[in-house]
Amino acid sequence: MLSVYEGFFSGGARILHSDVVRGLAEGGQSHQVLGIHSEVHREATRQRMEDDHCYRALTADGVPVTSLGRSAGLVEGAVAANVFSGPELAETARSMAGADVILSLKEQPLALLNQRGLPRRPVVVCLHRSDPENQGPALDALKTAIADGTVAACVCCAESTRAAYEAAGVPRELLHVIPNGVDLLRFRPDPVARRAVRAALGIADPDPVIVFAARYAPMKNVPLLLRAARAWLSRESGGHVLMCGAGMTPGNSALRADLEVAFAGEPGLADRVRPLGVRHDMEALYAAADVVALTSGSGEAAPLCLIEGMMCGAVPVTTDVGDSAEIVAGHGFVTPSDPGAIASAWSAAVAGRAELAPALRRSRERFSRTRMIAAYATLLDGVHTSHLARTDAYGGQGALWSIRLPDERAMGEGSPR
CATH class of the missing domain: 3.40.50.2000 (Glycogen Phosphorylase B;)
Structure with missing residues (x-):
């Protein structure tokens, strides 16, 4: 081949x-x-x-x-x-x-x-x-x-x-x-990795964490993600949003501009948005998170981030694009492309993580x-x-x-x- x-x-x-x-x-x-x-x-x-x-x-x-x-x-x-x-x-x-x-x-x-x-x-x-x-x-x-x-x-x-x-x-x-x-031996809940990643990033154990794993591209709708992050962080004083992928770095001038627009008047909230760039330890980052988020408006089919995140115990919250709604059915939340609705779904996902965990465990073979x-x-x-x-x-x-x-x-x- x-x-x-x-x-x-x-x-x-x-x-x-x-x-x-x-x-x-x-x-x-x-x-x-x-x-x-x-x-x-x-x-x-x-x-x-x-x-x-x-x-x-x-x-x-x-x-x-x-x-x-x-x-x-x-x-x-x-x-x-x-x-x-x-x-x-x-x-x-x-x-x-x-x-x-x-x-x-x-x-x-x-x-x-x-x-x-x-x-x-x-x-x-x-x-x-x-x-x-x-x-x-x-x-x-x-x-x-x-x-x-x-x-x-x-x-x-x-x-x-x-x-x-x-x-x-x-x-x-x-x-x-x-x-x-995905590799179910690699992508799985890992309490040790969860504590280690949070400690390395200075995030306390009880603080809620959203992970957004995507390259910086128009289809991923990063501005929508950031508007939702502002709404969520304004009411979650201990919350953090981790952004991973190509272009998700402070050196990307377009991302910096997006952050400035989304957090205008509230720059302190943006301090809890962490652009981490390309990472090769995504299983550990997903394990450290409570929610895996997707805000794409087009193009997606079966987003790998939703599957990997779910298998690590993060609750998926996604817009209705491609097969995303079917993938997260019974395991997470589907939202309209509205920052307030997305922020509310993140809070609901954090609050319901323990209740959703058994369903996530039962679905593992499906994503093998x-x-x-x-x-x-x-x-x-x-x-x-x-x-x-x-x-x-x-x-x-x-x-x-x-x-x-x-x-x-x-x-x-x-x-x-």
Whole structure:
């Protein structure tokens, strides 16, 4: 298997996909990764491939990772996104030649995989959003690859993803839902980590804590989060809001401006909003929190932060975006995009945390990484088997795939929601 990434930078889709690749490799499949970019500048953060936590985890597990060496978002590295040089195509062809199936992390890498002259391999596209219309030329690249017969299947991490891409014109038979899962040994309530993180941040044991894990991007609606934080902190004298992710740092001028606007007239409240940047100990931060918050207005499908936070004992409070409402049903709160309503839900979540804990514990198997990886393995085995059958029957010729996969319920799609 070859996974093609747009690049290595902070984000839930890359964390999830890298975990899937590692899990499939642990199960005996041979995997490698090709990144189009080796460096990106986004969310006010310069992110090098070699510094990325996913890159380090993959290579530590023996998964080879190579790159075309491009830079994105940097003036000195500006290259036309869909124009590839001869050496870049040669490197891509070498990587593809040894693979039976190609995984595309979202639809953006299809701009590369659609280039003429590359080896013909079945492609499985892993989709992680619910707004294909906002993906620019990437949706057209996906449709081109489907029309060409290159795409054998699409993995959707949520029902909202499948519905959105079907509405955008992707044939339903190509769309297979495999809900996100996490490592339950890593993401679990941890009283020791809870005390340690709070002590390190100077937060007293009884003080309520909200964690907001997101990159600094318009879809995450950071201004709404901060307006809700002001409303909540004004009545929670011991409360704290922790912000984690790319761009969630004091050095981000846009975030500083958001803070100034949200806390105008009450700058003292902003002292209890802690921008912590990219963290690699999220399980400890979630364990230290009482609530995991999401205020996104679009784009989300099955937000990893809600699942990880819940599994660590934090109560989820989210806007109704993607599959978020289904994910937190019975475990947390869904709010309108109103700062007062969000602040009230945070208070209710803190007060009801003990009562919600049994339901969170009972839901753990539903969000299992093991279940998710087994479903990916089943789908990929089906794609490979179909590819071999077509090669035998037609000598590798023909434009359209006909994939008959096992019942989706057995692949995890029928898990309780």
